[in-house]
């Protein structure tokens with residue numbers, strides 16, 4: 178029976194290949210981002226706070242912070258990685274402490290409602306016929322005024338979502354489906370996110386119609402997952418935080434060479450090949466630039482020579498260069514500041530239909546043919562500028578030439 182969780186579905190949306198590695202191949206992650214590590218420790222502390230409250234023990238903030246520190250030290254391991262190199266473990270430890278302290282001060286003495294569940298497990302059929310089930314853990318469920326059920330979720334991310342993003346969030350809305358009917362007398366369900374690093378609460382709710390739409394969208398996503406045969410890697414800014422980089426074709430070389438000492442690194446075959454390739458491409462670019470500069474100088478010299486000698490073919494040992502220098506009349510194009518005045522002039526003269534939408538090349542032909550009254554032609558010519566067009570064609574000389 179296929180069972181999905183919100184984080185499983187999100188992983189697929191972020192990167193199908195990561196989903197395959199984690200949930201199909203069931204490869205154990207090699208690393209753990211410090212952000213996730215810190216989030217887990219903060220969750221544990223808040224879980225303890227409410228669990229102890231259930232047996233009427235209100236932990237002083239100091240004790241809760243001690244518990245957090247102990248959890249940090251006990252769980253710290255070599256797999257934890259810090260992607261943002263301008264921060265260290267101490268910075269994250271402090272941030273977690275701040276999250277707990279702000280939360281504690283804001284909600285003390287924690288009597289905003291009656292706690293019904295902590296780390297409450299939800300498991301429910303999304304579509305019974307196909308056997309798709311959803312599971313998850315709700316951080317905390319609270320009953321307020323005997324009839325309002327609150328689903329609370331703690332976030333330690335460094336980004337505060339907009340109200341619109343909260344309204345389209347899937348996680349808590351799925352949990353709402355999961356707790357439907359579990360407690361009697363519930364007339365309203367509120368979804369509440371605690372963005373701890375911002376000391377902020379975000380509220381939302383879902384109508385039965387919105388829950389129905391979410392169910393359909395989630396089923397559609399599950400169908401996509403189940404018919405995917407490729408699970409292609411989807412590179413993005415979150416790759417640096419992906420715990421499966423060592424197994425991903427897009428990043429595993431980076432990870433492999435990243436751990437080599439400098440002397441070995443420069444002898445690694447892939448590193449040698451890429452360095453050589455990049456060097457050759459750069460040399461080619463520089464050479465092309467040098468040749469283009471030299472070519473432009475020789476072209477100018479050829480035009481100057483053809484002009485001074487009054488010739489349009491210049492012969493070398495094996496090749497001949499044909500020189501073409503023409504001066505063409507050029508009328509303003511659409512968008513040119515003087516174009517509107519020219520349009521008006523021709524329309525007033527009743528000649529508009531002859532040049533239709535005033536194609537400048539057609540106008541040059543009409544004027545060139547001399548079909549318009551000279552006074553009008555002269556007025557139109559006032560808009561005209563001239564442009565030199567030049568070209569050089571080089572051909573190999575035949576034997577007898």
Ligand code: SF4
Nearest residue numbers: 192195410416419425
């Ligand atoms: S490193 Fe990026 S592309 Fe590769 S599996 Fe992870 S998220 Fe996907």
